[in-house]
Every structure is written in structure tokens, then in C-alpha cells.
Amino acid sequence: MSDLKGLARAAQIYRGRHERAKEIKAGGGKVAGYFCCYPPLELMTSLDYMPLRILGDMNEPLTEADTYLPTAMCCFYRSVLDTAMKGRFDFIDAFIGAHACDGAERVSYIWKSYLKSPCSFYLDVPHTNHAASIELFKKQLMYLGEELEKTAGKKANREMLKQAVALHNKQRSLVRRLYSLNKGDPPLMSGSEILQVLIAIMCIPAVEGNALLEEVIEEVKVRAGGPKQRKGRILVWGSLIDDIALTGLIEDCGLNIVIDDTAIGTRSFWVDVDETEDPFDGLAIRYLDKVVCPRTFRDTKQTRMEDLDNRFGYLKKMVKEWNVNGVYFNIIRNCDIHGYEIPELRDYLEGIGLPVLVIEQDYSTTALEPLRTRFQAFAENIG
Amino acid sequence: MFFAGIDIGSTITKVVIKNEEGILVSTAQPTGAEHRRLAHEVIKGALKKAGLTFDQIDFIVATGYGRINVPFADAQVSEITCHMRGVSWLFPGVSTVIDIGGQDCKGIKVAGGRMRNFIMNDKCAAGTGRFLEVISDTLGLKLEDIGEISLRSDNPAGVSKTCTIFAEQEVLLRLSEGVSVEDILAGLHKALAGRIHSMVSKIKIEKDVVITGGGAKNAGLCKYLEERIGFPVLIPSEPLITGALGASILAQEMAAKTSADEQVKKERKLEAVTFFDKED
Structure with missing residues (x-):
């Protein structure tokens, strides 16, 4: 274990993302790697699996993945498979793929065929939030639990699952408190710092993650020398950013990232799991219905405006609470799910007076510098 | 001062x-x-x-x-x-700036002297001055002459590619088919104008349109761009x-x-x- 605390510890874990997982494994524990926001962490935690979010690597050139995947597919999931084929996740005891998007689905199947984790499960996530879909998803979660039990060598009863729900709900409320520190101007944390903390807690057990979050909150609350006041207070919307090279570039151009709606940010933490009589009910509703991502279709309303409000009203709320004056759409090249959402969301946000910057990027740190001009031009004309 | x-x-x-x-x-x-x-x-x-x-x-x-x-x-x-500020100073009524540079191409939307939106292409040479450089090299002509030469054509050759590398191959193919240099150049300028037009259209092209950068010095490109846009465009006396x-x-x-x-x-x-x- 490290002597570092708070932000310094988060940065350390961020740099060596798999170190803690490997330590736990060396001590006889088990690690479950999972895709995106959909596999319930509670199922893993309750069976003493440490949940480890599987991410790609913007610094690693793609050399292996294109043998298995079309180049027209999302660069992030190509990178995930690329690093996996190079052995980066060989140590995990369980792999939980998910139909978060078509890219994740393809990679889940290829992973099952070529990378032999002791336990391998593909979570079918329906694309609507209808009652029948939630019922189906609940069944899927029960299968996942059974599959994990086989290799965990133990069974999780309702009580254990309820405890895990409480533990992860605590984590969610701590993350929300962390973000609330950015409501003032200047914000107390930079986008890069928040990203490091969130990736860190996705790479350590929940109990340790909660302790780390508490340390960071105490440290940041009283800090002097956080981010400088900048002209732009922006919201980042999109699939995800998992490297501080990108958040650093954005902030270097005169924009403070104060809040986000991305899969490594608020989307993973914004809503709690309800403590239902049957824990699987609460899990199914939370993970399918309450995680808001354009990958899940929601019924349209009577008028276009009602429809837009129904889909994006939560962003309007965020904009108000965090005093946002511009929005950056981070589109990873070939991400259809977010790409198709651009025109409507752009219209909606511009309609409430917010400038929007859309960049389709290649998920590679070497391709970042040419984006500087765009971020700078956006910053120069904001506010 | x-x-x-x-x-x-x-x-x-x-x-x-x-x-x-x-x-x-x-x-x-x-x-x-x-x-x-x-x-x-x-x-x-x-x-x-x-x-x-x-x-x-x-x-x-x-x-x-x-x-x-x-x-x-x-x-x-x-x-x-x-660019937005420079063009607004020269043409206060500008709404859309199309800047055709050596290695990138930009569209900038202006309203009341402020930038409202922009779009740019800097990933590949299609739609930039580099495209014209490569083509003039392939044809053994001077970059500054090819726009004028293209205007002599009344039958632009069909050019399907806007990728610089493939367009170069297509030029050679057309030459071997006996198509005249004027017609080939006219076709290429038309294709380039089409590429730039479709990119900038994403931010909606509205009057007044001002073309700047090295591309604005090419009469052929400006003519075909104007044709695609459908109304006259403005060009500063010193577009660079x-x-x-x-x-x-x-x-x-x-x-x-x-x-x-x-x-x-x-x-x-x-x-x-x-x-x-x-x-x-």
C-alpha cells in the first residue's frame, strides 16, 4: 500500500491503473474486469470480486485490433481490444462484457473467443427502458450473478447484496459531493484532477475508493492553489475521456471543465440504486433505466420540445447549477451513438444560449495537438 | 502607436x-x-x-x-x-468566411462581428491548397497559373475523387485517355469546390460570403465555389x-x-x- 493520500494517491493509481488489482490478486483476492456503465458493481463486490473498469489507452498505437475489427468501428473499443490482445488484462479472473453499444458487443464476443478469462460473461443490455426490457435485464443480472458465483467459490445472499448496494451508493454520493465542489468560480478541482480520482476509484475496491474520495474532499475543500479562474466554464458531453492529456489540453486553452456528462464521469455515479426488497429489482431499474446514455432509447413525447426536454432536461439543470457557459461534445471517431445525438442536443443547448464545440477525435494522444486551435478559438469566443 | x-x-x-x-x-x-x-x-x-x-x-x-x-x-x-476579425474589418456585413489555406480549410460563421461557429478540416489535404500544389506538380504547371487555365474549359472532365493521392492518379488516367489539360483542371477545381462547399455547408453558408487564404487567389476555384454557393462571393484585394x-x-x-x-x-x-x- 502507498503512503500517499488524497489527490496524490489518486494520481498514483491513475498512472499505475492495474497495480492495486494485481496486489489484491497476489494476496489471494479476485478481480473482475467489466465494460462501461452497465454491469452492476454490487454483484462483483458482494462476491468479493474487485471491480476493475476496462479502458483503452490513448498512448498505445493500434497494432493488433484491426486484424479482428473493422477500422470503421469506434477507436475506443478498438483500443480496448488492442491492449487486451497485448496481454494487458491477462490477470483478471472474470471478464464481464456488455452490449453497451455495438462496439462493446463485438469486442465482448471476440474477447470471449480469444482471451480466456476463467469466467467470461456477456451481459445483454436491452436498448429500451420498457417494463419488459427491465424484466429481461433483471434475468440477465441473475445469470451474471450465478456465473460469477461459480468461480467465486461462494454464494451471495440478499443481505450481502444489500450491503454492497449501500457501499456503492455511498461511493455515488461521495462522487456527487466531489463534483459539487466545482460549483463556485474558480472551481476547486480541475477536470484532469476529477478524471484522475474517478479512474482511480474504478481501479481499487469500493471500500478503499470511498476512503480515497473522503480524503480528496477534505483536501480540496480547504485548498488554495486550485484551478485559476478562466473565461470558460464548460460541460463535457460525450462517451468518455480517459486520459488527462485531453482534459489538460482543454484547460490549457482557457477552459475550466466544471462538470460532465460522460461514462467515466457523472453517468456512472449520478443516480443511486434503490434499496428494494429483491435487490435485483433495484439493480435492474437503476442500471438500465436510470443510467442516461443515448444508447438507450426513450419514448418520444408529443411535441419536439417536450421530447427534447425529456431527453436533455437533466443537462439544463447541470448547466444552471454549475454555472456553465459553453459545452464541448467529445466524440470519439465512429461513435455512432453519440454522433447521431449531436444535431438535436446542439439545437437544444444553443436554444438556451450556450455555445457548443463539437470535435470528433481519434482517441490518440499523438493526434491531440492539432485540436488546440479549435479549443483556443472556442475559448476566445466564449462568454 | x-x-x-x-x-x-x-x-x-x-x-x-x-x-x-x-x-x-x-x-x-x-x-x-x-x-x-x-x-x-x-x-x-x-x-x-x-x-x-x-x-x-x-x-x-x-x-x-x-x-x-x-x-x-x-x-x-x-x-x-x-481571420474572423480581419475579414469583419474589411467587410462589416460578412456572415460566412471560407478560408482556404495551405494545409487546412475553415468555415467561420460571424454575426455582429462575433464568431458564432466554425468548422475546419486539417486531417487530410483534400479541400486545401496542398491539393492544388500536388496537381500543378503532376501536370508540370505553375500553381499560380492553374486556376486561369481551368477557366478556359467548357467541358470539365469528370473527377470522382477528392482525396489528393487518388485524384493525382485520376489525372494521369484522364491524360492517358486524351482529355485536355484545361478540362482536367476544370474538373479538379470543380471537385475541390464541391468538397469545400459541403464541409462549410454544415455551418450554413449565408450572405455575405468572403473567401480568404491562398485558395482565394485561384480564379477557377472561386468561380466553381461561387457556382456551388449560388450567389456572388467577396474576395479581399489581399486575401492572404x-x-x-x-x-x-x-x-x-x-x-x-x-x-x-x-x-x-x-x-x-x-x-x-x-x-x-x-x-x-
């Missing part, structure tokens, strides 16, 4: 020196690896033309790809903002310098905001960029 804007583009470096009355001098010369490194030489040339010394300049704004290589600049501003002009206008504004104390000639040094060989 005197203000300078220096725009280090991928292909050409431009300098504008102005005072409160207007533009005093403007220069444009090839950037090249050495000039990017020697921004101080570029501004010396412009100063000489204006009959000024370096110390007389009150504020310098650098822009363009090479803006970080200008150690003596007081501020750096993106070329998108600078709008970025540097915008930078000099911003220099003037920034100087006005800087207090007299701060202005006491910031220890600016007119010297070469050295970070390229820092490890020595």
Missing part, C-alpha cells in the same frame, strides 16, 4: 503593421522550416518596409500554426478568431493577409486594455526560437 500581427501559416508567413489610422504595410513570404524558426527575420522585413524599428511597435499578436514559435509576441490568438490583419487589430485592442505601466516595453527580445535545439 504601432501594432503588428504575425500569422505563421503552414505555407506562408504574413505580417501586417498598422497604426490607429489603418494598415501601414503587409508582407507575405514562404514559411519553410527555417522561417518558422526565424520569426524575428520575418518581422524585420516588414519593419524595414514600414520604416520602423522593433521598439516602436507597441503590441504584437501572433497567430497561425506557428504562433507558439514567436517568442517576442505579447499574445497568441487562434487563427480562427484572427486577413489573419495577420485580424491579429494586428487585436493587438491594437489589447494595447488599449494594457495599462501604461505594464506597457513599459516588456523585455521583448528579437531573437530566434531556440527550443528546437534546447537539448544542446
Whole structure:
């Protein structure tokens, strides 16, 4: 274990993302790697699996993945498979793929065929939030639990699952408190710092993650020398950013990232799991219905405006609470799910007076510098 | 007071020196690896033309790809903002700026002198000056002549590719089929105009449209672009310098905001960029 605390510890874990997982494994524990926001962490935690979010690597050139995947597919999931084929996740005891998007689905199947984790499960996530879909998803979660039990060598009863729900709900409320520190101007944390903390807690057990979050909150609350006041207070919307090279570039151009709606940010933490009589009910509703991502279709309303409000009203709320004056759409090249959402969301946000910057990027740190001009031009004309 | 804007583009470096009355001098010369490194030489040339010394300049704004290589600049501003400002000064009614540079192409939407939106292509040479350079090389012609030559055609050849590399192959194919150089050039300019038009259309092309950059000096390209847009476009008399002009206008504004104390000639040094060989 490290002597570092708070932000310094988060940065350390961020740099060596798999170190803690490997330590736990060396001590006889088990690690479950999972895709995106959909596999319930509670199922893993309750069976003493440490949940480890599987991410790609913007610094690693793609050399292996294109043998298995079309180049027209999302660069992030190509990178995930690329690093996996190079052995980066060989140590995990369980792999939980998910139909978060078509890219994740393809990679889940290829992973099952070529990378032999002791336990391998593909979570079918329906694309609507209808009652029948939630019922189906609940069944899927029960299968996942059974599959994990086989290799965990133990069974999780309702009580254990309820405890895990409480533990992860605590984590969610701590993350929300962390973000609330950015409501003032200047914000107390930079986008890069928040990203490091969130990736860190996705790479350590929940109990340790909660302790780390508490340390960071105490440290940041009283800090002097956080981010400088900048002209732009922006919201980042999109699939995800998992490297501080990108958040650093954005902030270097005169924009403070104060809040986000991305899969490594608020989307993973914004809503709690309800403590239902049957824990699987609460899990199914939370993970399918309450995680808001354009990958899940929601019924349209009577008028276009009602429809837009129904889909994006939560962003309007965020904009108000965090005093946002511009929005950056981070589109990873070939991400259809977010790409198709651009025109409507752009219209909606511009309609409430917010400038929007859309960049389709290649998920590679070497391709970042040419984006500087765009971020700078956006910053120069904001506010 | 005197203000300078220096725009280090991928292909050409431009300098504008102005005072409160207007533009005093403007220069444009090839950037090249050495000039990017020697921004101080570029501004010396412009100063000489204006009959000024370096110390007389009150504020310098650098822009363009090479803006970080200008150690003596007081501020750096993106070329998108600078083009928008330069063009708005020349044409106050502008709504859409199409800047066709050496290695990128931009569309900028302006309303009331403020930037509302922009789009740019810098991933590939299609739709940029580089496309024209490659084609003129392939045909053994001078870059500055090909636009005029294309206008002589009344039967533009069909060119399906806008990828620079494939278009080059297609040119060779058409030549072997006996198609005239005028018709081939007309076809290529048409294809290039189509590519630029469809990119800029994403931000909605509205009157007045101003075309700037090296591409604006090509009459063939402007003609086909105008045809696609469907109404007349405006072209500045010096289309290369709008970025540097915008930078000099911003220099003037920034100087006005800087207090007299701060202005006491910031220890600016007119010297070469050295970070390229820092490890020595």
C-alpha cells in the first residue's frame, strides 16, 4: 500500500491503473474486469470480486485490433481490444462484457473467443427502458450473478447484496459531493484532477475508493492553489475521456471543465440504486433505466420540445447549477451513438444560449495537438 | 502607436503593421522550416518596409500554426478568431468566411462581428491548397497559373475523387485517355469546390460570403465555389493577409486594455526560437 493520500494517491493509481488489482490478486483476492456503465458493481463486490473498469489507452498505437475489427468501428473499443490482445488484462479472473453499444458487443464476443478469462460473461443490455426490457435485464443480472458465483467459490445472499448496494451508493454520493465542489468560480478541482480520482476509484475496491474520495474532499475543500479562474466554464458531453492529456489540453486553452456528462464521469455515479426488497429489482431499474446514455432509447413525447426536454432536461439543470457557459461534445471517431445525438442536443443547448464545440477525435494522444486551435478559438469566443 | 500581427501559416508567413489610422504595410513570404524558426527575420522585413524599428511597435499578436514559435509576441490568438476579425474589418456585413489555406480549410460563421461557429478540416489535404500544389506538380504547371487555365474549359472532365493521392492518379488516367489539360483542371477545381462547399455547408453558408487564404487567389476555384454557393462571393484585394490583419487589430485592442505601466516595453527580445535545439 502507498503512503500517499488524497489527490496524490489518486494520481498514483491513475498512472499505475492495474497495480492495486494485481496486489489484491497476489494476496489471494479476485478481480473482475467489466465494460462501461452497465454491469452492476454490487454483484462483483458482494462476491468479493474487485471491480476493475476496462479502458483503452490513448498512448498505445493500434497494432493488433484491426486484424479482428473493422477500422470503421469506434477507436475506443478498438483500443480496448488492442491492449487486451497485448496481454494487458491477462490477470483478471472474470471478464464481464456488455452490449453497451455495438462496439462493446463485438469486442465482448471476440474477447470471449480469444482471451480466456476463467469466467467470461456477456451481459445483454436491452436498448429500451420498457417494463419488459427491465424484466429481461433483471434475468440477465441473475445469470451474471450465478456465473460469477461459480468461480467465486461462494454464494451471495440478499443481505450481502444489500450491503454492497449501500457501499456503492455511498461511493455515488461521495462522487456527487466531489463534483459539487466545482460549483463556485474558480472551481476547486480541475477536470484532469476529477478524471484522475474517478479512474482511480474504478481501479481499487469500493471500500478503499470511498476512503480515497473522503480524503480528496477534505483536501480540496480547504485548498488554495486550485484551478485559476478562466473565461470558460464548460460541460463535457460525450462517451468518455480517459486520459488527462485531453482534459489538460482543454484547460490549457482557457477552459475550466466544471462538470460532465460522460461514462467515466457523472453517468456512472449520478443516480443511486434503490434499496428494494429483491435487490435485483433495484439493480435492474437503476442500471438500465436510470443510467442516461443515448444508447438507450426513450419514448418520444408529443411535441419536439417536450421530447427534447425529456431527453436533455437533466443537462439544463447541470448547466444552471454549475454555472456553465459553453459545452464541448467529445466524440470519439465512429461513435455512432453519440454522433447521431449531436444535431438535436446542439439545437437544444444553443436554444438556451450556450455555445457548443463539437470535435470528433481519434482517441490518440499523438493526434491531440492539432485540436488546440479549435479549443483556443472556442475559448476566445466564449462568454 | 504601432501594432503588428504575425500569422505563421503552414505555407506562408504574413505580417501586417498598422497604426490607429489603418494598415501601414503587409508582407507575405514562404514559411519553410527555417522561417518558422526565424520569426524575428520575418518581422524585420516588414519593419524595414514600414520604416520602423522593433521598439516602436507597441503590441504584437501572433497567430497561425506557428504562433507558439514567436517568442517576442505579447499574445497568441487562434487563427480562427484572427481571420474572423480581419475579414469583419474589411467587410462589416460578412456572415460566412471560407478560408482556404495551405494545409487546412475553415468555415467561420460571424454575426455582429462575433464568431458564432466554425468548422475546419486539417486531417487530410483534400479541400486545401496542398491539393492544388500536388496537381500543378503532376501536370508540370505553375500553381499560380492553374486556376486561369481551368477557366478556359467548357467541358470539365469528370473527377470522382477528392482525396489528393487518388485524384493525382485520376489525372494521369484522364491524360492517358486524351482529355485536355484545361478540362482536367476544370474538373479538379470543380471537385475541390464541391468538397469545400459541403464541409462549410454544415455551418450554413449565408450572405455575405468572403473567401480568404491562398485558395482565394485561384480564379477557377472561386468561380466553381461561387457556382456551388449560388450567389456572388467577396474576395479581399489581399486575401492572404486577413489573419495577420485580424491579429494586428487585436493587438491594437489589447494595447488599449494594457495599462501604461505594464506597457513599459516588456523585455521583448528579437531573437530566434531556440527550443528546437534546447537539448544542446
